[in-house]
Amino acid sequence: MNNIRNKYAIVGVGESKRSKNSGVTPLHLALDAARAAIADAGLEAKDIDGFMSYSENDSCTPHQVATYLGVRPGVVKEILGGGSSTELLIADAIGLIETGQAKTVLIYRAMNGRSGMRMGGGGWSTDLLQNAFDGGSFLIPYGAGSPGQWFGLFATRHMHLNGLTQEHLGHVCTSFYEHAQRNPNAFFYGKPLTLEDYMQTAHLSSPFTKHDFCLESDEANAIIVTSTERAKDCKSTPVKIMGMAARQTVSHAHYWKNLDEVASDYVAPELYKAAGISPEDIDVASIYDCFSWVVLRQLEAYGLAPKGEVGDFVAAGNLRLNGKLPTNTAGGMLSEGYTHGMNNVLEIVRQVRHEYAGTNRQVENCEIGICTGWAGPDIAGAMILSK
Amino acid sequence: MSEETKVKYDKPIPLKTIDNTPYWDAADRHELALQKCETCNSYNHPPGPSCSNCGSVDVIWKNHGSDIQGTVYSYVVSYRPFLPGFQNDIPLVIAVVELTDLPEVKIMGNILNGNAENVTIGKAVKMVWEDVTEDRAVPQWKLA
Numbered sequence: 286m287n288n289i290r291n292k293y294a295i296v297g298v299g300e301s302k303r304s305k306n307s308g309v310t311p312l313h314l315a316l317d318a319a320r321a322a323i324a325d326a327g328l329e330a331k332d333i334d335g336f337m338s339y340s341e342n343d344s345c346t347p348h349q350v351a352t353y354l355g356v357r358p359g360v361v362k363e364i365l366g367g368g369s370s371t372e373l374l375i376a377d378a379i380g381l382i383e384t385g386q387a388k389t390v391l392i393y394r395a396m397n398g399r400s401g402m403r404m405g406g407g408g409w410s411t412d413l414l415q416n417a418f419d420g421g422s423f424l425i426p427y428g429a430g431s432p433g434q435w436f437g438l439f440a441t442r443h444m445h446l447n448g449l450t451q452e453h454l455g456h457v458c459t460s461f462y463e464h465a466q467r468n469p470n471a472f473f474y475g476k477p478l479t480l481e482d483y484m485q486t487a488h489l490s491s492p493f494t495k496h497d498f499c500l501e502s503d504e505a506n507a508i509i510v511t512s513t514e515r516a517k518d519c520k521s522t523p524v525k526i527m528g529m530a531a532r533q534t535v536s537h538a539h540y541w542k543n544l545d546e547v548a549s550d551y552v553a554p555e556l557y558k559a560a561g562i563s564p565e566d567i568d569v570a571s572i573y574d575c576f577s578w579v580v581l582r583q584l585e586a587y588g589l590a591p592k593g594e595v596g597d598f599v600a601a602g603n604l605r606l607n608g609k610l611p612t613n614t615a616g617g618m619l620s621e622g623y624t625h626g627m628n629n630v631l632e633i634v635r636q637v638r639h640e641y642a643g644t645n646r647q648v649e650n651c652e653i654g655i656c657t658g659w660a661g662p663d664i665a666g667a668m669i670l671s672k
Numbered sequence: 673m674s675e676e677t678k679v680k681y682d683k684p685i686p687l688k689t690i691d692n693t694p695y696w697d698a699a700d701r702h703e704l705a706l707q708k709c710e711t712c713n714s715y716n717h718p719p720g721p722s723c724s725n726c727g728s729v730d731v732i733w734k735n736h737g738s739d740i741q742g743t744v745y746s747y748v749v750s751y752r753p754f755l756p757g758f759q760n761d762i763p764l765v766i767a768v769v770e771l772t773d774l775p776e777v778k779i780m781g782n783i784l785n786g787n788a789e790n791v792t793i794g795k796a797v798k799m800v801w802e803d804v805t806e807d808r809a810v811p812q813w814k815l816a
Contacts, residue, residue: 415687422692423780425684427782430754434766438746438747442793445793487751492748538716539717541778541780542776542777544746
């Protein structure tokens with residue numbers, strides 16, 4: 286992948302209104318986000334010749350979005366997937382542009398994640414769930430139907446082996462909630478969280494309290510990818526993709542067989558090789574945060590904090606705006622909103638562009654940002670961006 | 673003429689599929705059967721249409737009887753029912769257990785006499801079988 290370093294850029298980002306009950310279909314949300322991203326880039330809809338999306342069968346098709354923007358693109362593509370799918374689709378978009386099959390690609394995630402189909406579950410037939418994923422018959426009869434429980438199994442063991450505590454999870458939550466207090470569009474704007482309050486919050490499913498679970502929201506996000514050359518025609522400041530990497534499997538087939546490795550462990554070395562930088566070069570981060578612990582595990586995987594010292598790293602305030610690695614600076618999925626990671630992509634683009642310059646939200650002098658995705662222990666993708 | 677003496681089982685009953693039926697049939701007899709690959713000698717759990725380690729189709733089922741010991745590899749304690757049927761089982765301990773004789777195999781279950789205070793990683797457990805209908809039984813764990 287070295288040959289694509291800095292050859293492609295994110296030139297537009299946009300979002301729909303964020304709510305708990307949009308009152309409209311995901312298609313309406315997607316169109317709002319797409320129009321916002323197109324305007325942000327200073328493009329016209331007809332300039333987009335590729336439309337892509339990911340979903341969990343809870344969205345609208347890229348064909349529909351193109352249609353109702355009045356565009357007849359060459360490429361539409363949709364994949365099933367959650368976390369890390371943004372990174373996977375950006376890689377696909379680059380492949381299409383690199384091979385001349387597309388010029389400018391819009392990628393979106395649109396969902397009524399609160400008022401429609403909820404990732405946290407509810408209302409699904411348990412027989413359907415047993416068939417929905419490999420090995421489901423060995424999970425569902427035991428009440429293990431929520432990602433909070435599946436990831437909790439990883440968290441309990443990893444925390445036990447690495448000296449991580451409830452307080453360390455709390456530092457992730459309180460850091461992100463603090464960011465949300467500067468973001469009027471965050472769900473938890475105006476709802477700060479102290480470590481004391483966190484520590485008094487009961488577990489929903491150990492080791493997670495309600496604060497450790499991500500939000501559910503109705504919203505759509507969109508980004509536009511094109512070549513750095515073509516980015517010169519856009520009005521926005523392009524954010525260059527220095528490198529990216531993804532991984533869809535770990536060494537064993539079934540993820541509860543070995544809780545000690547995750548896909549991010551495999552992504553990290555490929556990512557830094559592709560970008561040609563080291564973890565210490567990174568100024569700002571968007572770390573996939575479906576659960577607080579997932580952030581700790583990725584800080585370790587991506588070498589952003591030394592293994593065994595991740596707890597100390599977050600307790601020292603390093604995820605906060607004045608810390609060593611300001612992370613999820615719009616509040617993340619724990620306190621801003623939830624689009625399977627894409628809202629974190631929008632934020633890292635805005636930080637690296639210095640879009641918040643002159644406000645209390647800008648990470649001063651940030652040049653290089655990392656953005657990670659995590660669909661589960663077995664699926665991860667990440668990219669490194671620069672101005 | 674059957675007497676309704678038994679409390680109705682509201683929780684999901686394991687679905688038998690083309691790939692896992694020998695496992696659940698053994699469970700109904702209060703035994704543990706595991707899929708084993710004759711090519712690479714690894715055990716596959718959960719089982720599948722071929723070996724999940726090497727891809728070989730030469731997989732067999734091995735009966736390991738009814739004396740199954742293990743230790744807690746990881747666990748969570750859930751304080752709300754995330755699935756229908758578990759509303760009377762709160763708090764619910766869900767554990768992944770490493771088999772003492774086959775550490776490569778990890779089997780999920782509830783620790784029936786477990787709670788947030790007495791379950792820790794490494795704790796010894798033994799497999800028990802819960803009769804959930806007249807002809808179905810579900811493997812579970814109890815603190816040894």
